[in-house]
Amino acid sequence: MNTFANPVENASVFGSVHLGYLVVETNRFTEWRRFGTDAIGMHHDDLDTGLMRFRLDDQECRFLLRRGPAEDVVATGWHLDDHTTFEQIEARVRAHGVPCVEGTAEEAKQRGVERLLRFPGPKGIAQEIYTSPVRSPEPLKMLSSGWVTGDSGMGHVAITSARPTLMRGYFTTVFDARLTDYIDETISGARLKIRFLRVNERHHSIAIAAVRGLPIDPVRTRVQHLNIQAASLDDLARSYERVHELGFDMALSVGQHTNDKELSYYARTPSGFEWEVGWNPVVVDEATWEPSTHQGISVWGHLPVGRTIVDKLDQFRLGALSLARPERTVPALSGAGIPDD
Template sequence: MNARPDVFGSVHLGYVVIETSRFADWRRFGTDAIGMHHDDLSRDLMRFRLDDHECRFLLRRGPAEDVVAVGWHLDDHTTFEQIEARVRAHGVPVVQGSAEEAKQRGVERLLRFPGPKGISQEIYTTPVLATAPLTMLASGWVTGGSGMGHVAITSAKPALMRGYFHTVFDARLTDYIDETISGVKLKIRFLRVDGRHHSIAIAAVRGLPIDPVRTRVQHLNVQAASLDDLARSYQRVHELGFDMALSVGQHTNDKELSYYARTPSGFEWEVGWNPVVVDESTWEPGTHQGISIWGHTPVGQTIVDKLDQFRLGTRSLLHPEKTVPALSGAGVPDH
């Protein structure tokens, strides 16, 4: 029996769909604080651009205050057909996005199927390139062949989530981080689908089946083109009065310099600079102790915040996490 084709390297994080009712706050956050290009499509739809793609973040009006879909840019139609066939072969429904949905996302066509934690996964091959020049405070963002950044998700079932992304996209394990925050032990798994150190991070409370985060994602990441861009956006976040979650610091595993701001929807937004690029010929997964070499100090966290986080964790025991068992196998065991 022939081994299935490996799609690793042909998959890249392409766009993110956010549902929110806080359009005015998001416009200020994305444009004036972070420094992205902004386009209004209608009263209920707006987009942010990072580069020549028409859409990198689509915001639609609704109550979720959360990420509701992630779009994956595939290099070619062969990869598209292989992933579609994988999903269908496991008995998971695949739906073609409407022409209007494709237009909103700035792609020619897309397919949608269920993903972990209720986040729809969407695939496409051809992004629509914008004709209008970028108008933004940042000098630029690092996208291209490594995608547009990464998505970090907390999970009570990390092996199943890792199994899902391995089954669908041939995601590879880059490394682990063991961290203790406020007495809670976390294990974070970092998965890559291309040369970027990770496009997906999965954080789990060690030994406890709880999820301490209200939102489906813990944070989104974009990569600044320069250290100056990072510093200036950090200053703007402060000056405009947006909450800072973690101050500037440097990560242990990918060496990225970054900070974390809190978005109007409540999840965090990481602006990073200069992470390592994985060399597939030599890279071996390892485990790092702690997320930071230095910095990343919590900003403004009170005992009330910690109690709220504890309450969220215990409440998650009452609401089982959504998984897609058919695409997760038995999960991928940790080594």
Template sequence: MNTYAKTSVFGAVHLGYIVIETDRFADWRRFGTDAIGMHHDDLSRDLMRFRLDDQECRFLVRRGPAEDVVATGWHIDDHAAFERIAARLRAHGVPVTEGTAEEASLRGVERLLRFPGPKRITQEIYTTPRRSTEPLRMLASGFVTGDSGMGHIAITSTRPTRLRGYFDTVFDARLTDYINETIGGIKLKIRFLRVNERHHSVAIAATRGLPLDPIRTRVQHLNIQAATLDDLAQSYRRVHELGFDMALSIGQHTNDKELSYYARTPSGFEREVGWNPVVIDESTWEPSTHQGISVWGHTPVGQTITDRLAQFRRAGLSLTRREETVAALSGAGVPDDQGRGPVPTRCRRVPPISRPRR
């Protein structure tokens, strides 16, 4: 195998941007700017971006029917680490597509590569994000990005071991800890994976003993980190006052100690805004298991019994669809998480990005 593929890239990988597809542009603009407090730029009738800092793009929103996250972008520190990851993908027979100049420009990056990801979320890696000289226009005083990346992504899965294997193979992700939680009689096990000093850049939640995925969307939530406690409190107030749905009230997590709340986005998945999580010290950290998601708070807001029944109906539907895990990168030949035997190693190709209407 190529030497590039063997050398660890841990620490050189940072969550850099998210691509969202939606037809609810007006709601997303209002949610992002007036509620959460981010900087907003309109690019065309079918494209807009949000900024958290001087990087040109942290959220690229394009018009389309998915109402979901369709891609995640990972900032790779240098060209050597970028080549290591690319070599791994090719060594495993995974199709890799080089992004066009237009695609890279929309994301404000250089050297863009795209490849299949779990749950049909295209993964993208890039180097050298472009910095904007335009002053930030946002209600928040700032957000924490830098070496920790822009936050984290949380997904539900019926194949959590395979998803962990995917991020280990591609990014040398490390297990930070686990949380065991019971919600409405359903037992959950959540794995938290890190690729740098941030406590986790990926969280993977699975129902224990049941092959159910209770979430309609590909992601359960996205997290960004407020710079100050006041920023957190003020955005929480704005979400309420502007009439957006609050999923979970302010609370504190057991594992990363982050203070946060969860608002429901116009597309249906949740946006967590957090403050002051722990930063991992690699010399001392050992994985552990926590009982329960929260030390206090994070109580459901406005959820009715009808909402709970609808969630269980959606979970039941997940039994009829096969979850994409990109087996070639996830430990092919190893029995899956439900004990059903090996998963075929065939990989889907990354679909081309459809050009927006002008």
């Protein structure tokens, strides 16, 4: 357990942290524009030839896409309730000897925020914190009727890891993340353990999946999938239909999860990681919630779409290659890792 010299720094920030935006680096702007606006149904804004944004609500930016070769999520932005929380988290990071960098005025403008700080995160995903999102007066132009954000944040990210206890330790140290539950699942013969962490009332803002007993990572991208929450079942169904009609790859069909009860599907983005559109997950009641373990990720559905034996072999190949490519961690912020309960 981490302790800090200043009692204010040691006060919990749980509940004051919300997933705010993601930064994606890609050279596939044309495909991403079609995917985000015409398939998923978000609002789209072009900033210049090398930048574009998607909106879900009145916040100016929920997804920032910048030109580059990564074809991956490269930064996660966390909206903090106030300057006190901002300063607590900054003090924690600096107290552990981890460098923080103030975002430039241009970087803050691109993300639609007023105060921006960046520091290293697991798997090379930069963690960015901010306090005041800029609200846009421009009405939303999108195919969806709306998306659930607010106190729950805008959704979640799921990450595969060969060092899951260190990753859980990182988010516990920095954001006071709490364990919601576990899922045990077997996929293509591999036994997975998935840890679900929350930083507010949303069932989870971070999911960490690991292969049991093997320090391998079978996914090329840093983020395995990201999630946004549709305002209605009709929105989910219509976006599912559009993904099919426009010819984008579907990773998993519609299904319902065992732990958060969310109804959802998974599409494959132009960059290769997956995009989950969900509806109606449970909201955690802190007074009564107890972590538990669920067997299997789905009550029904979530069936693989179009997977071949070649796809499965490629996953095993990526897992083997990961043994020679040590996962990037931030040991100073991860402690000795958080052991499973």
